[in-house]
Amino acid sequence: MKNTIRQVFHSPKFVVGFVIFALMLLMVIIYPIISPGDPLQMISKGSFLKPGVYFSVYDSINTNSKTIDLPEANQKRLANKLSDTDKVSMVQWLTAAGVPAEDIDMEDTTSLIKLWNEKYDPTVKPEGMTMAQRNFYKRLDKSLDNILNEQPLVVSAQNQETQTLDEIKRISDTDYVNLKDVPNVKVLPLGTDNFGDDVLKKLVSATKTSLLIGLIAGSIATLIGLTLGLLAGYLGGFIDDFIMFITNLFTVIPSFVLLILISYSIGQDKRGASTVAIVIGITSWVWTTRSVRSQVISLRNRDHVNLSKLSGHSLTSIIIKDILPYIASYVVMAFILQISTAILAEASLSMIGLGPKTADVSTLGLMMDWAMSYSAHLNGAWWAYFPVILVIALISFSLNLMNTGLDQVFNPTLRD
């Protein structure tokens, strides 16, 4: 046994797969500890917040500020509001409004903005300009408000009694706060999704659910497949025919169709994660049965089995002691593949709206389903679906890699 394990861990493929899988498991276990909280809590108002660090504007105003004089600060501020293409558009509008070309200096941003503030009139509808273009200029104009204003900004609060605005603080353009001093900082490494949930937190919890579904479904499928395969292969005769008849029936019906039908008939109210796992498990045992049976048939007439039979060992004892060890490696590999298939099956099911309940758990498939319904893929909100795809890919990649690695160790014909 020890030797086998050492052998297994010498296979580079297995090791790579194992490491990826172990990392994912670690992540699933550790991340909820360092970032506790309900993964289904809608933290943001407004969907698909970009990944990044969010810190409270309210708190940062109340945090002690330091003065830092950066030479580039104003230019950066300008460039953030006003790109080169925006400047070209401004020049176009000004020209269309009849400002002589020699008065416009695109290089000198400050004078351009001043000219703009002077000439721009949002109510004018230049000939041939579409609503979209006019709206663009209105937005641009709005974003340029106060851009040249070097006066400090005044923050004020409304006095409850007099309803007047009382000044609280003046903020100048050289004021900075240390992010560490701001009490409320929320890091959203993967932004939020359509419900305003933290995607990373949800992803970790979804990975856990999906792994669990995979594990349950894989165990069920392997158990059924193994039992039927062993019985059919070892006993033969009528029982073999009968089991193979059922197996063939299931082989002919595409298992995914079966999966859809069963999931649909269960109804969403009863479709928890474990139910989905069980449904997947009982629809995907067929190939395990077939291959276990064929392996057992070749083992059935080996000498040691016949010896056991002659010695009067019971059926269960022969199967467990004399046959199972020979196919154990195969069963383990099949089990790994079953897990991977089950995770994919759950994802596919949830994608077509037949997965577990959204309000209860998050699964990888459900995350994809909602990202798709809210057309995250069309709106460039990659963080809502790409990490999910990556996790699904990594899970099945690592499991398959482990499987191939094991295959190389156990199958002499594949050895280097």
Place this chain on the structure above:
Amino acid sequence: MKKNVKRFLSLLLTLVMVLSMLTACKSNKTDDTSTKDTATPTVEATDTPTAEPTEEAVSPGGELPRNETLYYGGLQWGAVNGWNPLSDDMNNALAITQAGGGSRTPMFETLYMYNMLDDSMTPLLADGDYQWNADRTEITVKIKSAAKWSDGTAVTADDVAYTFDTDVKVKNGQGVALAPYIESVTAVDPSTVLIKAKLDDNGKAVNPLLVVAYLGQTYVIQKAWIQKVEARCNNDPAAIKKDAGEDVVYSGPYHNFYNDDQKVVLIRDDNYWGQDASMWGKLPAPKYLCHTIYADNPATEVAFKAGEVDVDQQFIPNIQDLWEKEGLPISTYLQDAPYGICVNMPTAWYNMDNPLLQNVSIRKAIAMAVDYDAINANAMTGQSPTFKDVPRSVMNPTDGEQAKYDKDAVKDLQWTGSDVEGAKKLLDDAGIVDKDGDGIRELDGKKLSFVAACPDGWTDWQAAIEIVAAAGKNIGIDITTQYPQADVFQSTVTSKKQTEYDIFMMWTDSAGPTQPWGRLRMLTSSEYNGVDNNWAGNWGHYSNKRMDEIIKAIPGESDPAKQKEYYTEAVKIYLTDVPSFSLMYRPDQFHAVNESVWTNYPENGDGNNIPPLVLLNGYSIAGLYKIDLVK
């Protein structure tokens, strides 16, 4: 050696895959910018692939000249069944849609066009304003002398009268809806129509509002054509309603050019009577109206972004990203949130057939706990005024309707949501507590466990229902969500009695000449209880005697002060009993336009007073005469 080759190959393959993924991401972006100025016509299956796209050579089903065609999206799903306006199931969104908030009139026309912006009626086939008699029991309408059918004959009062009689006789949607309120429509002379309202015991009109609604809602169909259909159907109402009406005579500016399961194309009738100075004075700008039939909303959205759809009627999440981030030439009626005129109120209804939901504390608690801001921000992505901006009542957010009730009188009843503690307290006080410690409260030994449902694929509704379910979780009420197919959902909800869904989402009436009365009736009137195949309202089977009295009294009341009193009392009852609760305000039609080819669409404050209803509904059709090609 062999192995190395294999390894190399696999490496190469991986590289190719990664690269292709990267380029896929990239090309998406370049597509967006390139479509900005190149408006490519939709490529469709053409019967004549060699046909030149010149004006003369356009064959039905052939490629349409892009700069003469206005492309629609989000209205038509599946192939049309026919062109018979007497039928209710032609599945013909562009040509046949009759609704109280303004019917679509590109092919068939109504007497008046309703305008939700100022609640006015603009004459279409009619000439001048309609006249009530002194008792408000009869309306007289004149017919425009210029109005002509497509076969050149004049539109007469006889056509109007005969259409109404036929609608009633064949019991189609219009006939069934209006017969209880309109006694008769008769022709006084060829150009004068007299509409008599049904009278109640006191000699007053049963419902004058619905008589007015008729003017902007019901198509006028040619008598001669109806008689032709009647003759070929042997006067069998069912057969008349099944007739596909391919030979139909129409009065509108467009008619059938080509349709299959890929697209529907209407072509302009250049002899349209409306070019007469007494109507529009010109023809509508696009020669063709085309609606490509897309598989689903995302497919439409892709086409819309690419400039293959000009006017799109669909919910697009975070629509502002289309112009702010992607710089596409796309606009909505309002430049800022909520981007449209929200007149509809998708509502979650409680199924009163469930004994647990007959408990008002439970109904109110769930409604109080729901996070409406999250629905607004996340489900509607901000495309709706919040319930803080527009406190809940039975009125939509337009100023006209908001003025119809006394806000201060119901202030204490209007909840704004997210009030988990308040909801918990309400339940605790009512003795509805969790006795067995499983986190779910019980009433009379029964667990508070409900099913909330809405149709599958209605994204914003589904997200809203999820948020309702989350609210239940917060206050110890188990709510599971279900998304059946739309037809299954609707046939369940409209049945006489159902036990499948405890909380379900349905729409309410939008703006219209009968509003907000019509919406109040829809939300609360017990007249619909026990009616099978009930599409009219009160799907939760709520019943309140006083409410029924108010609903009966309002239409006949001409004194605005008294009306306001009624409405205020109705809102009070509605907010106290909570038979349903609105989840959001939503436009009647989503209206987003891509200005790659056409421009000068209606926009807020342009002085044209054209409502943003995809240039089709009611007075919105005036937009077709205003739009222009982009220069």
